[in-house]
Amino acid sequence: MSKLPLSGIRVLDLTSVIMGPYATQMLAEYGADVIKLEPPEGDIMRGMGPHREPGMGPVFLNLNRGKRSLCLDLKSPDAPDVIRKAIASSDVFITNMRRKALEKLGLDWNTLRACNDKLIYVFLSGFGEAGPDAGRPAYDDLIQGMIALPDLVSRANGCAPQYLPLNLADKTMGLFAAQTVLAALMQQRMHGGAGQYIEIPMLETMASFVLSDHLGASTFEPPIGPPGNPRLLSPYRRPYRTRDGWLSSIVYTDRHWESFLQLVGAGDLWESDPRFRSMTSRTQHIDEVYAFVDQHMATRTTEEWIEALNAADIPAARAMGIDELVGEMERPERGVVHRYQDAEGNWYRGLRPTARWSDSQPQAGGVAPRLGEHTGDILKELGIG
Known part of the structure; x- marks a missing residue:
């Protein structure tokens, strides 16, 4: 097999919680040598249980595979020498520490680029540093x-405001960060060897992510209506209740709607009811047309609908519970959830990279590192006793 895409790239990772570790795990899967720089107390996510082993909780295990852990008290007298040598041998430095703390510790851009003028410095901030919230802490819920x-x-x-039950902002920001690192590495290698500073603000980036769906009628100047995507905001955009369970399906295109109306014995509506005839009209009457689907879904079982809708080339699948999802993704033909062991023979479930490469396939690393597990090896590589 060819070398992994980022073989030979070293990333000094001073991130914690979810956003940064999610990004750097992807870089590790691509073959980068990711050195996770941790304080003596470790990444806070080590403490989020349940635990089989202290400091090795499931979220930490699933975001830090394939990395090496360097435990270092950044306030110690020896820390600056270690950091200088680590930066000198790194291609990328990525952090989500707050700017004032970085400056106090001598980990700001101006200080570190003096150690390596080719360094790509990626600063993951909560809020744009030029904005009114600059320097404030940010977490997914916020x-x-x-x-x-x-x-x-x-x-x-029609309920009280609720957060989505996943760390959507953190994970999406991790994707943005990994993409940005890859683009910066390509730019550097194709157009010159200079390093650069890149800030990725969480609020502004995620606001853009949401508004690409929901800027809506305020896209136009002057606005021709309120922001919001009517289809995404319909209360009927949800799994449909069948006679024996729940079904995920989307009747979307003109062809889908013509076929669905035939399936439910209402084919004449395609010609006689203008609400169904075009995307524009369906969007204007989205609650009504989705309610029409909802009403008919209750007349058959989930499997009956899956067979009928798939035969009509209308996307449909059984809506799964989270337990079912784990089992489904563990099937060999899916290959997402897999089992692996640590050096002591303990078994874990983990997640594989899902892109399929014909050559140089990215790899899930071994078990996430224990705190400071690789400190001695890394210091030796840096020429430090």
Whole structure:
């Protein structure tokens, strides 16, 4: 097999919680040597249980595979020498520490680029450093609230505002960060060897992510209506209740609608009812047309609908519970969830990279590192006793 795409790239990773570790795990899967720089107490996510072994909780295990852990007290007298030598041998430095703390510790851009003028310095901030919230801490729940996700859930479901039950902002930001690192490495290698400073603000990035769906009629100047995507905000955009369970399906295109109306014995509506005839009209009457589907889904079982809808080339699948999802993704033909062991023979479930490469396939690393597990090896590589 060819070398992994980022073989030979070293990333000094001073991130914690979810956003940064999610990004750097992807870089590790691509073959980068990711050195996770941790304080003596370790990444806070080590403590989020349940635990079989202290400091090795499931979220930490699933975000830090394939990395090496360097435990270092950044306030110690020896820390600056270690950092200088680590930076000199690194291609990328990525951090989500707050700017004032970085400056106090001598880990700011101006200080580190003096050690390596080719360094790509990636700063993951909560808020744009030029904005009114600069320097404030940010977490997933806070950002979800500020980018209107609880409001959108409330508008769609007629309930109190609620956060989405996953770390959507953190994980999405991790994807943005990994993409940015890859683009910066390509730019550097194709157009010159200079390093650069890159800031990725969480609020502004996630606001753009949400508004690409929901800027809506305020896209136009002057606005021709309120922001929001009517289809996404319909209370009927949800799994449909069947006679014996729940079905995920989307009747979307003109062809889908013509076929669905035939399936439910209402084919004449395709010609006689203008609400169904075009995407524009269906969007204007989205609650009514989705309610029409909802009403008919209750007349058959889930499997009957899956067979009928798939035969008509209308996307449909059984809506799964989270337990079912784990089992489904563990099937060999899916290959997402797999089992692996640590050096002591303990078994774990983990997640594989899902892209399929014909050559140089990215790899899930071994078990996430124990705190400071590789400190001695890394210091030796840096020429430090």
